[in-house]
Every structure is written in structure tokens, then in C-alpha cells.
Amino acid sequence: MDPVLVILLLGLTIPFLLIVGLPSAPIKWVGQAVTRLIVAVILLFFINLFGAQFGLHIPINGFTAIASALLGVPGVISITAIHLWIL
Numbered sequence: 001m002d003p004v005l006v007i008l009l010l011g012l013t014i015p016f017l018l019i020v021g022l023p024s025a026p027i028k029w030v031g032q033a034v035t036r037l038i039v040a041v042i043l044l045f046f047i048n049l050f051g052a053q054f055g056l057h058i059p060i061n062g063f064t065a066i067a068s069a070l071l072g073v074p075g076v077i078s079i080t081a082i083h084l085w086i087l
Helices: 003-020 024-054 062-071 074-084
Strands: none
Touching: 024 062, 024 074, 062 074
16 A cells, blocks of 8 residues: 555544544454453563562563453463463
8 A cells, every 4th residue: 555545544533533533342342351361461471570480471462461461360371270280
């Protein structure tokens, strides 16, 4: 796609959305999902940081981040339990 066309589309879309208004429900949902994902990755990081003393390492990848973001703290605990007893 031509860069001039992309800049033109962005230049027309941004003022249009400012005038008409952007639906807030999808943005709110995406913001909450990103926030949960960031908190989940931070929790996994701290488990890896403190679990290193006990030989515990949970890889931070897409699956573990999304699973812990969807399930919250019980998801992080279940991933840790799976790592300890199954793997």
C-alpha cells in the first residue's frame, strides 16, 4: 500500500472520528483486556523471580499470558501447579 494513501486515510479518519465520536464500549473492553494481560505477565514475572530459588521457572509466552489473563490469580496458580506436578 502506498504510504501517501495511508497518510491520507489517517488524515481523514482521525478528524472524522473526533467529530462523529468513537464508540467507547470496544475501547473500554480492549483497555480492560490489555490491563489484565499486563497484570498477568507481571505476576508470572514475579513467580519466576521468587520461584528461581526453588527451581521454578514458568515461561512467559502467549499461552501462559493469555491463560493467566483470562483466569486471573487462580490461572497463575494453576499454571504453577501444572508446572510443578505434571511437567
